[in-house]
Amino acid sequence: xxxxxxxxxxxxxxxxxxxxxxxxxxxxxxxxxxxxxxxxxxxxxxxxxxxxxxxxxxxxxxxxxxxxxxxxxxxxxxxxxxxxxxxxxxxxxxxxxxxxxxxxxxxxxxxxxxxxxxxxxxxxxxxxxxxxxxxxxxxxxxxxxxxxxxxxxxxxxxxxxxxxxxxxxxxxxxxxxxxxxxxxxxxxxxxxxxxxxxxxxxxxxxxxxxxxxxxxxxxxxxxxxxxxxxxxxxxxxxxxxxxxxxxxxxxxxxxxxxxxxxxxxxxxxxxxxxxxxxxxxxx
Amino acid sequence: xxxxxxxxxxxxxxxxxxxxxxxxxxxxxxxxxxxxxxxxxxxxxxxxxxxxxxxxxxxxxxxxxxxxxxxxxxxxxxxxxxxxxxxxxxxxxxxxxxxxxxxxxxxxxxxxxxxxxxxxxxxxxxxxxxxxxxxxxxxxxxxxxxxxxxxxxxxxxxxxxxxxxxxxxxxxxxxxxxxxxxxxxxxxxxxxxxxxxxxxxxxxxxxxxxxxxxxxxxxxxxxxxxxxxxxxxxxxxxxxxxxxxxxxxxxxxxxxxxxxxxxxxxxx
Numbered sequence: 001x002x003x004x005x006x007x008x009x010x011x012x013x014x015x016x017x018x019x020x021x022x023x024x025x026x027x028x029x030x031x032x033x034x035x036x037x038x039x040x041x042x043x044x045x046x047x048x049x050x051x052x053x054x055x056x057x058x059x060x061x062x063x064x065x066x067x068x069x070x071x072x073x074x075x076x077x078x079x080x081x082x083x084x085x086x087x088x089x090x091x092x093x094x095x096x097x098x099x100x101x102x103x104x105x106x107x108x109x110x111x112x113x114x115x116x117x118x119x120x121x122x123x124x125x126x127x128x129x130x131x132x133x134x135x136x137x138x139x140x141x142x143x144x145x146x147x148x149x150x151x152x153x154x155x156x157x158x159x160x161x162x163x164x165x166x167x168x169x170x171x172x173x174x175x176x177x178x179x180x181x182x183x184x185x186x187x188x189x190x191x192x193x194x195x196x197x198x199x200x201x202x203x204x205x206x207x208x209x210x211x212x213x214x215x216x217x218x219x220x221x222x223x224x225x226x227x228x229x230x231x232x233x234x235x236x237x238x239x240x241x242x243x244x245x246x247x248x249x250x251x252x253x254x255x256x257x258x259x260x261x262x263x264x265x266x267x268x269x270x271x272x273x274x275x276x277x278x279x280x281x282x283x
Numbered sequence: 284x285x286x287x288x289x290x291x292x293x294x295x296x297x298x299x300x301x302x303x304x305x306x307x308x309x310x311x312x313x314x315x316x317x318x319x320x321x322x323x324x325x326x327x328x329x330x331x332x333x334x335x336x337x338x339x340x341x342x343x344x345x346x347x348x349x350x351x352x353x354x355x356x357x358x359x360x361x362x363x364x365x366x367x368x369x370x371x372x373x374x375x376x377x378x379x380x381x382x383x384x385x386x387x388x389x390x391x392x393x394x395x396x397x398x399x400x401x402x403x404x405x406x407x408x409x410x411x412x413x414x415x416x417x418x419x420x421x422x423x424x425x426x427x428x429x430x431x432x433x434x435x436x437x438x439x440x441x442x443x444x445x446x447x448x449x450x451x452x453x454x455x456x457x458x459x460x461x462x463x464x465x466x467x468x469x470x471x472x473x474x475x476x477x478x479x480x481x482x483x484x485x486x487x488x489x490x491x492x493x494x495x496x497x498x499x500x501x502x503x504x505x506x507x508x509x510x511x512x513x514x515x516x517x518x519x520x521x522x523x524x525x526x527x528x529x530x531x532x533x534x535x536x537x538x539x540x541x542x543x544x545x546x547x548x549x550x551x
Contacts, residue, residue: 093501161510
């Protein structure tokens with residue numbers, strides 16, 4: 001299986017004040033992200049998860065080690081545009097990433113930068129807006145839309161580059177529950193229908209339950225890595241890292257402590273309910 | 284109160300005035316201003332007023348909206364009017380009191396100045412009322428394209444302009460939020476004299492500036508992530524194209540200017 005993104009003992013430090021030692025935000029990350037997968041990167045504040053995300057499309061360059069995007073080294077200046085076109089990035093605050101004051105103009109921004117011919121831009125803009133379910137809003141003013149809608153416009157603006165991978169850097173953090181659900185449904189659909197690799201950076205555990213893979217960052221290193229079931233059944237470890245576990249796992253964990261015979265990896269609400277019902281029957 | 288700011292306000296519509304190429308409209312406004320400053324007789328001003336009236340009619344912009352645009356400059360209009368009225372030297376003094384005197388040429392000058400400013404402002408407002416900010420900056424970029432040869436950063440300037448326009452509503456919203464937050468903690472923006480009021484604005488401006496810089500930083504990163512690398516090799520979603528309508532409008536504009544010049548040449 002080919003890799004979308006690969007990091008090799010990646011290190012990164014933010015510039016420190018004079019006379020002080022630089023603090024490493026990333027201290028040796030080795031990660032391979034498969035093409036077409038849906039990966040969630042979790043971690044508490046300061047764990048390095050956002051810094052890691054920003055190295056994926058050369059916004060930040062490694063201070064040690066390497067990052068490869070489809071085999072392209074992000075340290076190579078000549079490949080900068082090619083890398084950014086392959087890996088799109090959506091940020092936390094939708095207001096600060098919308099460039100134009102008409103929806104279609106904003107979505108067209110990236111293809112315009114890439115020098116795509118006019119008819120092709122039109123096709124991409126319409127396609128991208130349809131893909132995020134915002135095709136009714138072509139000529140609207142972005143500042144009049146809701147947070148979730150704005151964030152979907154931002155996603156459309158990235159999709160219009162036709163990237164192979166989309167990185168969402170806490171893109172749901174500023175949204176209300178409805179907006180968050182809209183955005184999550186949109187990116188899951190993009191992952192399934194268009195085969196776009198999705199890397200979702202978040203601190204909401206519940207957003208991880210439908211992922212292919214969960215990576216937990218702590219102190220600039222990968223701490224846990226595996227399927228959601230594998231990761232979330234490590235309840236003690238997660239709590240030690242200062243992370244909460246999904247409500248379902250929390251319930252199952254407490255039942256187990258009381259001596260119930262339930263599995264820890266029934267993540268989804270339905271599975272959890274079935275597991276509890278099964279255990280009740282046995283009693 | 285901040286919602287009333289009408290900077291570059293645009294009234295969407297589907298009239299011939301809206302459909303004209305923005306470049307045509309900018310050029311027409313330039314012709315219009317040239318004609319206004321050439322006009323030296325009531326006949327010429329009458330013609331200009333007629334031209335404006337026709338344009339207003341075509342664009343279906345309400346006369347009330349245009350007159351409202353005059354309000355902020357009312358002081359300047361009155362000031363120039365009064366200055367011209369009382370201080371124009373000349374023959375045929377109609378009325379005098381100390382250094383103040385009204386002459387017939389003063390009366391004429393005052394009327395012309397007031398007419399000129401009013402027509403000027405209403406004409407330019409008509410441009411922003413019928414042209415969306417984005418097509419306006421687009422048109423400006425294309426018109427000034429030739430200056431790139433002289434190393435004028437045309438693309439950068441128009442990009443700055445369109446981003447500034449884009450962020451006006453965002454920053455107004457932010458100002459409102461900061462003001463509410465300050466009021467909730469007992470700040471007072473209404474009472475006191477002008478000095479005190481100005482001082483009360485400082486705690487609003489400081490957080491507003493800080494947040495604007497943070498926004499700018501994030502926006503720059505987001506733009507770079509979307510492959511922005513200056514104006515070179517950029518294409519456009521909407522390509523501007525001159526149509527028959529544009530040529531007709533420009534021809535009419537040139538005709539009016541020629542008419543005004545002729546009137547001046549023949550002293551009418």
